[in-house]
Amino acid sequence: MDRVQDKVVVVTGASSGIGRAIAQKLSEHGALLVLGARREDRLQELASRLPNPAEYRVTDVTRREQVEALARAALDRFGRIDAWVNNAGVMPLSRMEMDKVDEWERTVDVNIKGVLWGIHAALGHMLTRGHGHFVNISSVGGLKTMPTAAVYCGTKYAVRAIGEGLRMETAGKVRVTTIYPGAVTSELTHGISVPEVRRSMDAFVDIAIPPEAIADGVLYALGQPADVAVTDLVIRPARQEF
């Protein structure tokens, strides 16, 4: 029996890359998916193609009321939320002296506040039921910082800290898994506005592994028996040093 069969799983940032691969993988294993992101055409296409019933809701994770509406969509359609994957993220890298304050703000809003709004939207429901599972997508940048990534890494360290605090506070009821991907093929580097910084990511892009590798990690974490918590998973290309 597949342990994710019939689990209701909300995935943010499901319109591309890692989120899309997570939705595809979990649906193939019998989960009921609720997809959130801003690009409706992509969500609609994915929801219609998934092998198991799925719902979607256009969601900007920086907007608390839209994340609350995503949770309501899950409850209206399926009656419960078993797991919530906080995956949506942006990575507009730059050096701090470039003073890209709008990009800093967006990175914090999506990567930190978006995760908090996801926890806000589902935690009460999970505690009432006595069980639930958050999977938060951090990064190897949440374990080690690097030039041009000070703000991005700061947000990914925050995801780690928030997840670990949540895990300790809710132990025995809600499980929390933090995943730290290394280089993964996706659209993430498309959002880098500084040409030389984007070019500096070429080596990273060259060794990237497919997003299905991260989806396998999510499937593994969600598929454990109720008394087993997979709390941290680092999944990186074998060739990646940092």
Ligand SMILES: NC(=O)c1ccc[n+]([C@@H]2O[C@H](COP(=O)([O-])OP(=O)(O)OC[C@H]3O[C@@H](n4cnc5c(N)ncnc54)[C@H](OP(=O)(O)O)[C@@H]3O)[C@@H](O)[C@H]2O)c1
């Ligand atoms: N790729 C890597 O190498 C790598 C490594 C470590 C960690 N990660 C993390 O993995 C996660 C997924 O990234 P990815 O690599 O799959 O990149 P991606 O292909 O660019 O996907 C990012 C997803 O986030 C969504 N998103 C962005 N801003 C949003 C917002 N305001 N509200 C709702 N959704 C939003 C995008 O959807 P819309 O644009 O349709 O809203 C998209 O579905 C991120 O948290 C990223 O930091 C990636």
